[in-house]
Amino acid sequence: MTLVVKLGSSIVADERGELRASVLDDVCEQVGSLHAGGEDVAMVTSGAIALGMRSIGLAARPRSIDGLQAASALGQGTLFRAYESRLATRGVTTAQVLLTSFDLSVRMHYLNARQSLRRLLDWRAVPIVNENDTTATDEITFGDNDFLSAQLALLLGARLLVLLTDTAGLHTADPRHDRSARLIDRVDDFAELDGIEIGDRTSAYGSGGMRSKVAAAEMASTAGIPAVICAGTETGSLLVAARGEPVGTRFAAHPERQPSFKLWLRYAKPVRGRVAVDPGAARVLREQGSSLLPVGVTGVEGDFAAGDAVDIVCGAELVGKGIVNYSAPELARIKGLKSTRVLELLPDAADEAVHRDHFVLS
Known part of the structure; x- marks a missing residue:
């Protein structure tokens, strides 16, 4: 089984954009120990932008996409070499892997x-x-790589996701501003977090925050993978988390793991549109696991395009997400029609607007 560990920008670089050598030394020592013990480890790291900014003396994180891409290109080599050299001294071979959201959104690319x-x-x-910031065409998308680390854990079927940050874990409030804030040591049900204000404050070089880390933990948990948010600055915290011992905030795994395709x-x-359905169609989708037929569609x-993912909604309520068999113009043309009439208008059309095998409930 595989352990995925993610290091955020605040762990990799200090407030001046300089590499936190002692922290990386400690984390790589722990990864080396896990590797020597037979564990497969994949590391997700932020920090390329911070190191790139430092290399040319930029005081503030760029706001434009091209500025972020250029800073990432400047820093990525330094970032990888920092891990490569440290792990090499511990007998561990490393491989640099750069991904974009597109690589994960297209099924064939995902499988490759x-x-x-x-x-x-x-x-x-x-x-x-790391995210391939230099070639990402829309935005630096993965939220300081929290989302990417959860995606990687799902992709590899990891046994554990560990998110290393600069705080002890998830608290009842921001401990930097509220002295009464208490560490939440375990979350068995994400409904337990209702009413807790989870901030999105980041470091000067990051783009995540606690909110994106909790979202990543929830994603992993839903997939049957436990997650831990803990302090990467605390010596040995990764090994403690890997052993299942108390450290930071542990998020329990959902008891039923979904198939890879559904995950x-x-x-x-990515979602490309919305398809509204009537209450009857919403009910059979939820209760019977049936496919969505054009007759149940009320709006587009x-x-x-056919093959894109869409949200399925009933009124203001999200029912689920599915891969649609029709383009938006086609579905708008046949919405509310019975199958016999659909075949008259579109002789080569599929029977279902969304097949049940290509649908997940919200």
Whole structure:
């Protein structure tokens, strides 16, 4: 089984953008120990932008996409070498892996990425994974790589996701501003967090915050993977988390793990539109696990193509997410029609607007 560990920008670089050498030394020592014990480890790291900014004396994080991409390009080599050299002294081979959200959103690319990463692990290498900021075309998308680390845990079927940050874990309030804030040591049900204000404050170089870490933990938990948020600055915290001992905040895994395809659909494939359905269609989707037929469709929003993912809604309520068999214009044309009439208008059309095998409930 594989352990995925993620280091945020605040762990990798200090407030001046300089590498936190002592922290990386400690984390790599722990990874080396896990590796020597037979554990497969994949590391997700932020920090390229921070190191790139430092290399040319930028005082403030760029706001433009091209500025972020350029800073990442400047810092990525330094970042990878920091891990490569430290793990090499511990007899561990590393591999640099750069991914974009597109790589995970297209099913074939997703499967290819999984195959390549599993081969690296079979060869006993430790993948050092980062978002490929330099080629991302829309935005720096993964929220300080919290989302990417959860995606990687799902992709590899990891036994544990550990998110290393600069605080002890999730608290009842921001401990930097509220002295009464208490550490939440365990979350068995995310409904327990209702009413707790989870902030999105980040470091000068990061883009995540506690909110994105909790979202990543929830994603992993839903997939049957436990997660831990703990302080990467605390010596030995990764090993403690890996042993299942108390440290930081542990999020329990959901007892039923979903199939790989359903997890990919739920978390990796982007939504391109919305399809509204009537209450009867919503009920059979929820209660009977049936496919969505055109007769149950009442509205279409967005400019999606056949094969895209759409949200399925009933009124203001989200029912689920599915891969649609029609383009938006086609579905708008046949919404509310029975199957016999649909075949008259579109002779080569599929029977279902969304097949049940390509649908997940919200």
